[in-house]
Amino acid sequence: MSELASEAMEAEFDTVAGWTEEAVRALGPDHAVPAGCRGSGSEGALRWLADRLELRPGSRVLDAGAGVGGPAAWLAAERGIRPVCAEPMVAAVRASRRLFGLRSVVAMGQQLPLADASFDAAVCLGVLDTTPDKAGALAELRRVLTHGARLGLLVFVADGPLPSAAPEGNEFPSEAETRDLLAAAGFEVAGSAEADLSDSPPEWTRAADAVDAEVARRHGEDPAFRQAEENSGRVGRLLSDGALRPWLAVATAC
Ligand SMILES: C[S@@+](CC[C@H](N)C(=O)[O-])C[C@H]1O[C@@H](n2cnc3c(N)ncnc32)[C@H](O)[C@@H]1O
Numbered sequence: 655m656s657e658l659a660s661e662a663m664e665a666e667f668d669t670v671a672g673w674t675e676e677a678v679r680a681l682g683p684d685h686a687v688p689a690g691c692r693g694s695g696s697e698g699a700l701r702w703l704a705d706r707l708e709l710r711p712g713s714r715v716l717d718a719g720a721g722v723g724g725p726a727a728w729l730a731a732e733r734g735i736r737p738v739c740a741e742p743m744v745a746a747v748r749a750s751r752r753l754f755g756l757r758s759v760v761a762m763g764q765q766l767p768l769a770d771a772s773f774d775a776a777v778c779l780g781v782l783d784t785t786p787d788k789a790g791a792l793a794e795l796r797r798v799l800t801h802g803a804r805l806g807l808l809v810f811v812a813d814g815p816l817p818s819a820a821p822e823g824n825e826f827p828s829e830a831e832t833r834d835l836l837a838a839a840g841f842e843v844a845g846s847a848e849a850d851l852s853d854s855p856p857e858w859t860r861a862a863d864a865v866d867a868e869v870a871r872r873h874g875e876d877p878a879f880r881q882a883e884e885n886s887g888r889v890g891r892l893l894s895d896g897a898l899r900p901w902l903a904v905a906t907a908c
Pocket residue numbers: 658667690691692693694695718719720721722723724725740741742743746761762763764778779780781784785791
């Protein structure tokens with residue numbers, strides 16, 4: 655198994671991914687996409703990005719750090735493409751294959767087992783914050799994209815010191831640092847916006863909440879559950895007091 659920066663992150667992104675799959679199976683397939691978006695958060699954010707990726711029928715699209723695969727499955731259903739997913743956590747990769755039939759590979763973003771210039775677009779959602787080697791991950795994304803391809807990003811940015819504890823293993827860049835990293839990797843930012851993570855339709859939010867409740871009912875006493883809850887709670891607090899901003903960007907590979 656690939657190793658993430660902390661045990662808490664592995665609890666959140668591996669163990670909870672497997673539990674999410676289990677809960678979706680119990681509650682029904684209409685819960686899968688909302689529950690499978692763990693970081694991209696809202697349908698509005700996905701739509702904002704998808705509208706700017708210049709997708710065409712047959713576009714080759716990569717989701718790097720795809721998690722359980724909700725965003726890739728949403729793109730497949732909404733835009734008629736067949737994304738490829740890369741994700742380091744085995745349980746998440748398994749869930750993305752079994753819940754959505756996605757083509758998913760176990761891989762760290764900075765070591766993609768994919769050919770040069772083999773994708774026309776990519777997304778990387780909520781991943782750079784969890785990756786100490788941000789430059790390495792962006793360099794790999796640039797390598798696998800064709801010239802002129804679009805990269806869609808969601809990055810939780812912190813423009814000043816954090817007033818409360820960061821989730822274990824997370825390193826939040828500022829917007830300026832993220833822009834510099836993108837430029838250094840060979841990307842030009844074509845557009846950016848602040849995401850509104852609460853703009854999903856009510857049925858989407860209800861489904862995601864129901865899956866969370868089912869996971870808590872089944873595994874609430876497990877130390878991995880508490881660790882993952884603590885980590886995601888820290889992100890929630892930082893977002894609600896404005897120390898973190900969900901920053902959406904689309905950049906062109908040049
Ligand atoms: C907040 S989740 C977002 C998952 C998914 N992109 C989404 O929006 O639902 C962050 C994901 O990044 C993955 N990740 C962490 N470090 C990574 C790295 N170095 N390369 C690729 N993925 C990584 C985690 O395993 C986790 O699935």
